Amino acid sequence: MKKITLLSFSILFIFSFATLAQENTFEKIKQEYEAFQYAKVIEVSTNFASHGNMSDSLKIDIYLMRAVSFYSIGKEDSTRNNFFEILLLKKDYNPDPAKISPKLISIFNSVKNDFIKTHTPQIEQIDSTDNQSALIQINPAFKYSILQNFIVPGWGQIKSGSLTKGITLATLSTANLAAMIYFISNTNKKEHDYLIETDKSLFQQKYDSFNSSFKTRNILIASYVVIWLYSQLDFLFISGSNSSENNFISTTRLLIETAYYGVQLSYRLPLQF
Known part of the structure; x- marks a missing residue:
């Protein structure tokens, strides 16, 4: 020490x-x-x-x-x-x-x-009109099909040639959406009926009816979200990339250009959607 x-x-x-x-x-x-x-x-x-x-x-x-x-x-x-x-x-x-x-x-x-x-670092200016510097190039038809699939799940698959899958998804999503809208309205109505009920003998009956409709509504909302998400992911990464139409989906090239102290680094990632 x-x-x-x-x-x-x-x-x-x-x-x-x-x-x-x-x-x-x-x-x-x-x-x-x-x-x-x-x-x-x-x-x-x-x-x-x-x-x-x-x-x-x-x-x-x-x-x-x-x-x-x-x-x-x-x-x-x-x-x-x-x-x-x-x-x-x-x-x-x-x-x-x-x-x-x-x-x-x-x-x-x-x-x-x-x-x-x-x-002072010399940063190289990149010509924005140069086609080689385009960050993402997507066929306009593909962008339109993405929008269609957003509106009606399965529509994009139908447009890309996956008819069976597209029709199945479109039918399921449309039926689910219709049922969901009905049960949303039905749940609101039954909730209102339950809240204004004055006869104590009918309280439980009104509540059970409302609760059943409420649960069904939530299940339909969840199932529609699942169908919608599956349809979008399938179209973007599976069905869309297998389109039988020539040039339906263009090859997307991501170009990242970084300039620092006069040194330019380029990374080209070929992405096929």
Whole structure:
């Protein structure tokens, strides 16, 4: 336990010492900068800003002082390099006009323009009129048959040539729909009769009649939903794809195009409905 405690204090001491040394170095650079000792600023700050445990804001301050210092001794290329390092840390950085001269701001803006050109992702524009870029291509006749099948389950199968299946589904769905509409109306009527009944001897009879109609109505609603869903799925993925008519359903091609940093990736998935 004592060893662990001693080790912890040692690590804390080393970390505190390193932080203090870093702060002292920064203060020394700042003092030399404020005293216009630009050669000293460059000398002391060399390699200091590249330390990994330093905050970005501190690095930016150092690079800015170096940029001004290099400009003051006539080394514009080095000034540009330090402005570039600032933009690598913070691409939307803008210097304070109260701290540096208009000429330096002009140089910074020039560096920033070059930086934006070389570090902005180039996204390739896709021609929307290009047939190759069509996300989904479906035969108009197929789209119309989908609508028909939505209205009357089985109609789509009949149109696609699956007559037996289509007629069976259409008959079942139509009969089920008719019975469902009847029992919805019948349930509402029997519920009303039960609610307004005043003869206590008829309460149970009225309730049983209403309850029976209510259960039948719910069964018919559920069965119609099942028939409807089955018909849609069957038409889209089974009966529709087996159509005997040429080009009744066109091959659908899904084209996904992603452009990032000038690289375009295309995925073509042939889908046959």
